[in-house]
Amino acid sequence: MDKEKTIEVDYIARVEGRGAINIDISKDGEIKDLKFRIYEPPRFFESFLIGRKYDEVMELTSRICGICPVAHQITALRAVENALQIEPSQQTRDLRKLLAISAHIQSNVLSMYFLSLPDLMGFESIIAMAKNHPDIVKRGLRLKKLGNDITELIGGRAVHPVTAIVGGFTKIPSKNKMMNIKKRLKEAKQDAYHTVDLFSDVEIPDFKRECEHIAVSDPNEYAINNGKIRSTHGLNINEMEYRDYISEKQVPHSTALHSHVKTRDSFMVGPLPRVNINFDQLSSDAKDAAKRSGFSFPNFNPFVSHLARAIELVHDIDESIEIIDRLPFKDDSRITFTVKAGFGAAVTEAPRGMLYHSYDIDNNGVIRGADIVPPTAHNANNIEKDLHEFVPTLLHLPIDEITLRCEMLIRAYDPCISCSTH
Amino acid sequence: MENDYSPNIAFIRDITQETSNTNTYTLEPYDKIMKKKFSYTPGQFIMLSIFGIGEAAISISSDPSNNGFINTTIRNVGNVTNAIFRLKKGDLIGIRGPYGIGWPLDKAENRDILIIAGGMGLAPLRGVINHIKNNRDKYGHLEIIYGARTPGDMIFTYEYDDWKKIMDSTIHLTVDAVPYGIKWDYRIGLVTSCFPGMKTHPRNAIAFVCGPEIMMRYVAKCLENIGFNDDQIYISLERRMKCGIGKCGHCQIGQKYVCKDGPVFQYSDIKKFIRPL
Amino acid sequence: MKQSTDFFLLEKNGIDILVKKFLEEHKVFGPIKPGHDSTFDEIKSPKELHLDYISTVLPPKKFFHPPTENLFSFELIENTEWTYKETLHDEKTVLIGVHPCDVHAILRLDRFFSEDFRDPYYLSRRENTIIVALNCIEPSEYCFCESMGTGPFLEMGYDLLLTDIGKKYLLETGTYDGKKLLDGLKLEKADKKDLYEKKKLLEQAKKKFKRHVNTDGLSALLDDDTHDWDIWTKLAENGYPGKSFPCLSCGSCSLVCPTCYCYDVYDVIDLSLKKGVRKRELDSCQLLEYAEVALGGNFRRDRRERIRHWLMCKFGMAAGGDKSGCVGCGRCIRICPSKIDITEVARIIRGE
Amino acid sequence: MFVERINMREKPKIAVFKFTGCAGCQLELLRLEDIFLDLLEFFDISYWVMVKRENQEDGPWDISLVEGSISTPEEIKEIKEIRKKSKFLVAFGDCAIGGCIPSIRNWMPQMEAETQVYHDTSAIHSTKVLGIGEYVKIDAILKGCPPHRENILELLKSYLLKTKPRLRKHPVCIECKYRDNACLITSKKIPCMGPVTSAGCGALCPSLNRECEGCFGPMSNPNPEALASIFRDIGLSEEDIIRKFRKYAGTSIEFQREAGLR
């Protein structure tokens, strides 16, 4: 090292939203300044939700994110239901899980194939890949479409679905159509295995940082919509206790707040923490695929997140089929309840990791307080900490390469920046 | 079952530029039998069709003696007309028709004829003028009043000299405005400004009017003021049109269909349905 | 073509036998839900049929003149060569459970679509459809067919006709085609007593109407250009307090009307710009775009002009009827979010 | 007889931009999975940061799809730059048209919105949320939150055909009828925004047993005042009615009044 180095990316490509990287490295290879700068204009959802009605929350918060509207909807619904003490039916819970899984499939495929794979295969984008690797691109499109189509079948629309409401669904999808989806899911299994192979074979940087991993967890299922908050460092709490353990602070270079576990440090959420913490609950085919991949779990290389997504894909397909098989297709969805004042919180696993919503509702069902922490707000702090340890391992490389690696690390988290600055 | 919705094919035999946004197309039906059978009266219209874009109602601007060739004069204003403007000589175009009721040439026989046209409104009347020219002895005095926005917007300018030579006829040309540097020897003003110099007397006359609706309303009123009865006035209406055969409903005016009861109407029949001035 | 009439009696569950017979060689459509918001849909087994329906959202015109349909498809093969294919439908169909008002509406559309120019799309479907009508014993609160001379009992336009005369259905044949449909079924003949029962029920039904229209001279009144624009302005912009809210121009009235036929035509072509279809789609004169022409022109820009036009059409002669385009089915009254009631409007026009 | 593709020397260049929004419109564009590869055959996607790392930064672009609203001074500058480099600028979705859901905050003092979320508001430079049309001329709009992919496709095709796209502006009620739905307002007294909302979604919500919330924005020539009085009649409070109109298009000229003027 002989020169000062500056790494600057003004507008990180292939992630959702507007973020930047600024890193200054001194002559002796010391990091003088490092920022994962999120400059996406905030939208103040937590402010304007105040004064809206409890039954609008799912519709409004859906617009926090076009990639994971489903996660916001379900979390909002569950938080409201917790406040109003409503217990939805088993079918509603199953359909919600299926809906959430479909969103995971769609989002994880988007992240793997569209946003990150071009890096790992040496292309600037999936568009550029289309000519040389039509089969891979088509597989990506096919898998994404499957996820979207399931969301659309249950929710009415892939982006900002409309059928999930407090207590249930406005319409139950037809059994016929569901059976058709089941057939497609079965066929997609092969695509999922190919995806696992693809992401076990591509070369990823050898980097490891043993930070705290947090995921929603349930002993009986691979948790997405319900569960306790658990971590690799011993956290094991209920969703209502979230704010007792996790806090946020503002940093000057980011419109996204930074999270940390109280009295401890930043932490990671997302597919890798999920697979690490909930490995036992994966379907047996998913576990086998994980074993065959040659990687071991728990794993603390953030770049293994891609593989974790692929493993989840296998699981998601298995669990979807299981749910479809047990759906009664009953028209039981609209339940009656009374509106009353209360506070409710909920955590779920969005595709990018743990998502928290909580609401204060008054006697008329009007929102008096809202608190939302999306996965990327959880991760932003940790991404910066990763970069701090990652960059020094890259200093022998030319600037362009260092820059690309830093971007790749960020893309491994698949940040959703709009979410983080909701 | 015969299908009136399916277009026949015609060649574009010739294209003449009229103004900066108006062309006259000479069409010839592809099918020999259709070419023979294709008969029409001035004032009728056809539906021109381009697969992928749609259809547009266009008046026939030639006179029936034109033997199998059909002239249409088209202004480029929207999707279909724009697509037509992209066609070249020799290209094919979809055509159905002719449809509607044209100018009442039989009723006009032995009467003086007053033709008042504004802008594109001369297109459906050109056939009338040329028909009278070719059958001069059947009709009385012919008076043409034609107005356009500017001299550059006038269509069929190449025929005016011929028209002026028609026996027992008068022709008035007028424009709203003359752009700087353009030579213009005729009148400036609305078509109605020609009325004081008009030769036609209402007594044994029939008036054919075509132009923008607002102009027609105004002209009709002025004609009534100088003694025309509302059943002596014929106007050709324009409405949105989707089928041309009285099924789509769009061209309804009151209880009439412009496409099959018109487009040429006796003014007395539709007066009350036209928006008041 | 009217044939000599046969009269039969049918047990209530005898309908099932009929439907099964129809299903042998026809597609069968009928109301599939009880109540007001039923829909006409395909029936695959007699269980699905609901003759206890009151009205449907879309009238049976949806079978002959569907909300959207392809007229023809075209495809470019080489630079200048193309293929072209008409999309006509001629499946043998039975429509069962059609109320008298809707039958009359079909008769009007029949005339409309075959006069002057023939509409092959409508007519090919229509010619392959057999109508099994159902007389109305119990008119709904929205109905006024009696005033329009289109109900509650039917005298024409059916191939077969059902009347619920209490314990049994009276089944009448109207046409040869209808009669032929019954071939092979052992049916009990009806007698005078049953016909008398039907007559009695008709008299009773006539008395049950809550809505009435006096159509006398209505068309002429509407035609009158000196007529008060104030009415239309109120209907469109102010509402009649206590009676109706201002018109939304939502077009629902004309789409559910069994005699409204207006449509839009457009082409759809695929991304390669090589193949496509010409389609038509039901349109409504209540929409701003309906009378829009090139260069921003519009022949009925004001809401009041549009609602006036609709009523002129419905109570006028435009819609294939001699006296009226309205058959008194009441659908537009029930569907209107603004509670505009065509019978009330008629009263307002008459100055009552 | 047959429409021809406009003769273009090069494929038209498409750019996709994101301003204050949720990326849902871009996602809906990606939802064209079935024809995504065909799309690449006819268009050159030259700027799309969410999908590409190498982006042609300085235009000119034939079609610019702009997602998101304008909510900071920087964004005003950027959208003006983009306008200069774009031949055909599309307000892509409700946010770009009029701010969509985030514009709800336009009715609260900005400072109040900020202090709810941030300790140190000095670092925050947000303004009211407005559509891009407030700052630059737009050539077309794609309504919806998100716009329907078929409508996006229609717009792109119309570019190749050099026609006006067929984007319907009539109310959702029409599409609702096409689907033979019973009306939610008249049969169940459910407050549906369909009668004032632009079509384009195929009456998605009413077909799924729920009221239209108005996510395609105002139709052509709507009568929101009439609908508000109908809502009052079926039991909505004044606050409820304001909430209904102050949602996807509260800032639009059409809905402003019922949304409780700006």
Ligand SMILES: Cc1cc2nc3c(=O)[nH]c(=O)nc-3n(C[C@H](O)[C@H](O)[C@H](O)COP(=O)(O)OP(=O)(O)OC[C@H]3O[C@@H](n4cnc5c(N)ncnc54)[C@H](O)[C@@H]3O)c2cc1C
């Ligand atoms: C009886 C009759 C005769 C006509 N004669 C001529 C003529 O000789 N020359 C000429 O240039 N134009 C004529 N027009 C007008 C011409 O039909 C329209 O300008 C044309 O349809 C516009 O079509 P477009 O697709 O180019 O425009 P767009 O604006 O893209 O129109 C789309 C559709 O709207 C309808 N439409 C729009 N404007 C009109 C209109 N003014 N009248 C009827 N339908 C309309 C058509 O159905 C058309 O397919 C005539 C119209 C009628 C009714």
Ligand code: SF4
């Ligand atoms: S106008 Fe109304 S009542 Fe009359 S037939 Fe049409 S929908 Fe029925």
Ligand code: SF4
């Ligand atoms: S449900 Fe809504 S969209 Fe459908 S007709 Fe009623 S008001 Fe219109």
Ligand code: SF4
């Ligand atoms: S029905 Fe209304 S809210 Fe639902 S998708 Fe359509 S426009 Fe949006």
